Amino acid sequence: MLKVSDFDHIPVLLYPTVDALNVRPGGIYVDCTAGGGSHSAEIARRMRGQGILVSIDKDDAALAACMERREAFEGINWMPVKSDYRDIDDIIRSLKIGKVDGIMADLGVSSYQLDTAERGFSYMKNGPLDMRMDPNEWLTAAEVVNKYSRDDLERIFREYGEERHAGRIADGICERRRTKPFSRTTELAAAIKEYMPGHGSGEDQHPAKRCFQAIRIEVNHELSGLESLLQDGIRKLKPGGRFAVISFHSLEDRIVKEAFRSAESPCTCPRDFPVCVCGKKSLGTVITKKPIEPTEEEIEINPRSRSSKLRVFERNDNEQYN
Template sequence: MTTSDDRPPGTRHRPVMLRRCLELLGPALRGRGEVDGDGGGGARGEPGETTVVDCTLGLGGHAEALLDAFPATRLIGLDRDREALRLAGERLARHGRRATLVHAVYDELPDVLARLGTPRVAGILFDLGVSSLQLDEAARGFAYAQDAPLDMRMDPTTGPSAADVLNTYAPGELVRVLRAYGEERFATRIVEAVVAERARRPITSSARLVELIREALPQAAMRTGGNPAKRTFQALRIEVNTELAALERALPAAVAALALGGRIAVLAYHSLEDRMVKRVLAEGATSTAPPGLPVVPERYQPRLRLLTRGAERPTEAEIADNSRAAPARLRAAERIREDDAR
C-alpha cells in the first residue's frame, strides 16, 4: 500500500510533547555507555552505546529527535503498520545502522529484544493511539470527518476490519465494545440503528456510520462533546486492533526490559489508556511489603520511581500549534531496583 499524501514525513507529523519526552528519557541515554552487564548496550552489543526503543514508531518524529539528541544511542523502532515503517525508514536512513526498524506490535517487545540480542534497554517510549499517517490517509477509514471504507486496521494486511465488526458481531457484543472502549452512554441506541441498517445492507463506509450515529442520538447529546461519532470510532478502532489487550501485556514487559536506571515514557490520548499506564507505573513505584513491618526488606522495595506528578499535559502553545496534542497525557518512570530473580 502506498499513501496518497506525498508530503515528507517531517512535514506531515509533529511529534507530541517532544521536548518533554527528550528531557525525561535523556538522563538514561546521555553518555552512559553500557547500562549494565547483561546486554543493555547497543542492539548488536557495541560498547559505548545505549539502546532506546520507540514502541510506536509511526512517521518517526520522536525517533529522529532521539537519534539526533543522543549520538551514543541506538534506536529500535516498532510498528505494526508497514507503510509507517517504510516512511520512517526513509526519514531515519541518514542514521544508518543506529536505527533498527521492526514490523511488530508493541506487546511483542520481549521477542523483538531477544532476537536482537538486547534483553535490557536504557529507554522506552510509547506514543499510543492512532498515528498521523493513519488519520491523514482517508482510505484507512480512521477519521470520522472523511468518507472512506470502514477499515481501521493499523496493519491492513491482517485481521477483521471495522466493517467486519459492525456487520458480524452480535448486538450485545457491539454494545459491550462501544461501552467499554468508547465510554458511549448511548451504545444501545447506536447498536439498534446499526442492526436495523445491516439487515437491509452491509455498513461499509464511515459516512454512513456517522449518519446512523447522528440519527440514533438524542439532539441534546449532539450539542456537546464534539463530533457525536468520536466515541464509536474510538471503540471500533480499539476493538479492531486489540489495542488495550496489547497494551496490558506490553507495559509490564517494557518495565521488565528496562536496565537499572533506565526510563520509560508513555503518551496516552484517552482515559482508558491513561488509567492502564497510571496503574502499571504506580504499582511499580509502590512497596509490596506486608503492613506493619518495622524495616522493609529490599525485595519489597519499589522497582520504579515516578518522574511525573500525575499526568503531564501539553502547553497551550503546543496545542495551538498542533491540535492533535490536545488530549495527550504523559507519564514517566525510572527503574531503580532489579527484579528479585535477578
C-alpha cells in the first residue's frame, strides 16, 4: 500500500481554503479531490473529533495515502470513497448523509502524479503516454494523440489548452504518427516544440505545457465533470454551507466563476423588466468577489501554486432547487 510518505504532494492554498469552509466540530464536509489527504487532514483537525468527513478521489494511490492519514484522527467518521467528483450527488445519497456543511475541490494534478514518470502526466519526465487519473479507465493520452482526427486534435488543443498554434501542431502530429505512433511523453513534448514557430523559442514556459494540459483534460473529461460537480454540489449544501474550489487555469476558473455567479443571480428576465417573472431565486452568495491567490511566500515554497485561484460560494436557505 502506498504511504503518505510516498505520496509527495504540497497542498495549494491549504489554510485559505479550509478557513473559507468555516469548519466546525460535528459538521459534515466533503473533500472532492482527496489527493494524499492534506486538505482533508486539516479539515479533520478542525472538526475536533466530531462529525463526518468524506474524501473522494478516483486515484487508488491517492486514496491509499489518504487512508493512512485517517489513522491519526479518532472520533471522526472519515470515509474515503473511490469515485469521480462528478458523481457527488450519487455519492452523498449512497452514504445517506443528506445536506453537508462544506465542500471543497482542488482541481490541480498532484505533485505525486506529475513526478511519477509512469503516470505519464509530465512533459519533463520520460514515461508512457497515459495521463489517466483513474488507471482503470480505458482512454489514455496515447489513444488521443494517435487515434483522434486532425480536427479533433486541433479542437482540444485550442479549446482546452488555449494553444494559438493548435492547427500547426495537430498537422505535425498527424504527419508523424503515420510512420511511427507516439508512445512516450518526452517524445511528444519534443515533437510539439519542433512543430511550433521558432521551436517555441519565445515561450516563457515549456512549449508543450498547454497541449499536455489539453490532452489531460480530454482523457479525464475534467471540464464536463467540473460542471456537474458545481451544479450538484451547490444543491447539497445546508444553509450557510460553503463551497470552495481551487482552479489552476483560465478554463476551470471561468467555469467556477460563472457557476457561482449564476447560482447567486439566476434571474433570466430582461434588464428592463420592472419585476422578476422567471421565478428563479438566488441560491446564495459569492464570498470571493475576486479570487484568493497564493502569497509570494507560498509561490516561493511551491512554484506549482503560482496559477492557482480560490473561489468560495455560501448557500442561503432557498430550497427551490433541492
